[in-house]
Amino acid sequence: DTEVTQTPKHLVMGMTNKKSLKCEQHMGHRAMYWYKQKAKKPPELMFVYSYEKLSINESVPSRFSPECPNSSLLNLHLHALQPEDSALYLCASSPRTLTGWAQLGQPQHFGDGTRLSIL
Amino acid sequence: GNSVTQMEGPVTLSEEAFLTINCTYTATGYPSLFWYVQYPGEGLQLLLKATKADDKGSNKGFEATYRKETTSFHLEKGSVQVSDSAVYFCALRKQAGTALIFGKGTTLSVSS
Numbered sequence: 001d002t003e004v005t006q007t008p009k010h011l012v013m014g015m016t017n018k019k020s021l022k023c024e025q026h027m028g029h030r031a032m033y034w035y036k037q038k039a040k041k042p043p044e045l046m047f048v049y050s051y052e053k054l055s056i057n058e059s060v061p062s063r064f065s066p067e068c069p070n071s072s073l074l075n076l077h078l079h080a081l082q083p084e085d086s087a088l089y090l091c092a093s094s095p096r097t098l099t100g101w102a103q104l105g106q107p108q109h110f111g112d113g114t115r116l117s118i119l
Numbered sequence: 120g121n122s123v124t125q126m127e128g129p130v131t132l133s134e135e136a137f138l139t140i141n142c143t144y145t146a147t148g149y150p151s152l153f154w155y156v157q158y159p160g161e162g163l164q165l166l167l168k169a170t171k172a173d174d175k176g177s178n179k180g181f182e183a184t185y186r187k188e189t190t191s192f193h194l195e196k197g198s199v200q201v202s203d204s205a206v207y208f209c210a211l212r213k214q215a216g217t218a219l220i221f222g223k224g225t226t227l228s229v230s231s
Contacts, residue, residue: 006162042224043219043221108219110164
């Protein structure tokens with residue numbers, strides 16, 4: 001069983017719709033991530049939250065809007081997406097400390113993803 | 120900058136064959152190294168990891184040794200099974216709390 005839960009598993013939406021992807025973890029992790037993965041490609045980082053604050057935005061278009069309402073939840077709000085945004089969206093989490101060194105070897109835990117199709 | 124290079128597939132093997140998937144990295148200092156596996160239709164699962172030179176990570180019959188001198192972290196398994204068919208990603212992390220840097224992935228297909 002995955003410890004990072006993503007909903008929904010599948011989502012089909014039109015280019016004018018507004019929808020949200022949700023991610024939840026209860027491992028006490030304080031770093032959470034959104035990745036986008038196209039078929040037969042590695043995951044591409046989109047956003048990183050550290051202690052509920054956005055720390056990295058990899059120049060993602062504004063039609064993707066992340067939100068971290070608390071330490072266990074991560075949302076990705078979608079609006080006016082394009083067909084090329086169709087992909088698997090993966091959420092991940094990892095421990096995070098201010099000192100950092102002791103947590104370097106801690107892996108990121110991934111959810112099973114939301115498969116998004118834009119019509 | 121930091122990067123990961125892994126052999127491109129697909130790798131096609133018969134059941135019980137020996138598997139090697141090569142992975143080399145570029146990074147300063149001592150990154151942590153990981154192998155993740157992605158089965159069809161699923162997310163990524165951690166397969167094994169190593170955090171310092173000469174560490175050997177192992178899991179489910181897979182092994183990889185952190186070689187600082189050759190900046191490598193090759194994945195090996197002595198006898199593959201059909202159920203090992205998946206995409207394998209080598210990855211590194213330079214700092215805690217930062218995102219992983221992935222290789223391009225290697226597709227493994229095992230036939231009976």
